Amino acid sequence: MPTNLYGFRLFASSLLIAFLGTLSTAHAKRAPKDSGSSTTVVIDAGHGGYDRGGIPGQSVSEKEMTLDVAQRLKKTLAASGYRVVMTRDSDVFIPLGTRVAIANSYSNAIFVSIHFNSAKRSGAGGIETYFYSRESLPLASAVHYFVAGGAPSSNRNVRRRGYYVLRKTAIPAVLVECGFLTNPSEAALAQTASYRQKLAEEIAAGVRGRSSVASALTTTRVATSESIPLQPYIDQTKVAKSKGRRSKRSHKKSTRRKKSSSKPAGSEAKAGSKDREG
Ligand SMILES: [Zn+2]
Numbered sequence: 001m002p003t004n005l006y007g008f009r010l011f012a013s014s015l016l017i018a019f020l021g022t023l024s025t026a027h028a029k030r031a032p033k034d035s036g037s038s039t040t041v042v043i044d045a046g047h048g049g050y051d052r053g054g055i056p057g058q059s060v061s062e063k064e065m066t067l068d069v070a071q072r073l074k075k076t077l078a079a080s081g082y083r084v085v086m087t088r089d090s091d092v093f094i095p096l097g098t099r100v101a102i103a104n105s106y107s108n109a110i111f112v113s114i115h116f117n118s119a120k121r122s123g124a125g126g127i128e129t130y131f132y133s134r135e136s137l138p139l140a141s142a143v144h145y146f147v148a149g150g151a152p153s154s155n156r157n158v159r160r161r162g163y164y165v166l167r168k169t170a171i172p173a174v175l176v177e178c179g180f181l182t183n184p185s186e187a188a189l190a191q192t193a194s195y196r197q198k199l200a201e202e203i204a205a206g207v208r209g210r211s212s213v214a215s216a217l218t219t220t221r222v223a224t225s226e227s228i229p230l231q232p233y234i235d236q237t238k239v240a241k242s243k244g245r246r247s248k249r250s251h252k253k254s255t256r257r258k259k260s261s262s263k264p265a266g267s268e269a270k271a272g273s274k275d276r277e278g
Pocket of ligand 1: 046047053054062115116
């Protein structure tokens with residue numbers, strides 16, 4: 001990740017904040033009263049701008065896939081009566097801190113971050129969904145239930161990890177990895193509009209069913225935030241760390257968490273995780 005673009009990022013984020021004002025007003029006006037309840041869904045399309053996502057040399061651009069699914073999800077949820085806010089709605093770079101600030105500016109809200117995975121091994125594949133806080137587990141379980149259930153890919157399960165956008169958001173927050181763009185068959189699917197539409201609809205089903213699905217799952221699988229191990233901490237703030245403000249605290253937390261964390265079953269996604277922004 002280039003570090004000489006900090007100035008540009010600041011500029012981009014101030015543009016975004018200005019833009020955000022108009023965006024949220026527009027959505028507020030449009031939001032129907034009931035059906036989707038008064039819940040606001042903050043949709044976060046991973047990466048953007050000079051940050052393509054994925055791993056070096058990856059042919060399918062993650063940032064384009066995440067944005068397209070996010071925009072489809074926005075339409076689907078808006079049609080169900082949800083108030084929807086996008087952390088980005090075009091091909092721009094948005095710092096993680098700005099994404100979190102957007103999420104945290106809404107109270108009765110949930111945060112859904114959309115990503116695609118990548119690995120050096122082309123055979124690596126599947127769907128995985130991340131959460132961090134206890135109150136995010138029902139949403140993670142429900143989103144995963146639908147996305148993994150509706151995909152021909154393997155199920156890599158719900159996982160707990162302290163990604164920046166999951167740790168710093170004050171509202172229920174999930175990050176869904178909608179398949180591996182480095183896997184030929186999953187990449188082929190991701191490049192079809194109909195599959196991206198399906199992904200959006202499955203994520204929306206998870207959002208709508210986040211209370212009922214979660215309670216149904218806990219009776220059968222007894223998944224709790226304690227029974228899902230915390231995965232090794234990855235410091236994504238290194239991208240925005242030019243100021244060095246957060247590094248000390250992050251490391252401290254990292255050490256503390258190591259005690260309770262354990263290695264995930266399938267670790268081939270780690271190559272992609274390092275580049276992933278959250
Ligand atoms: Zn990503």
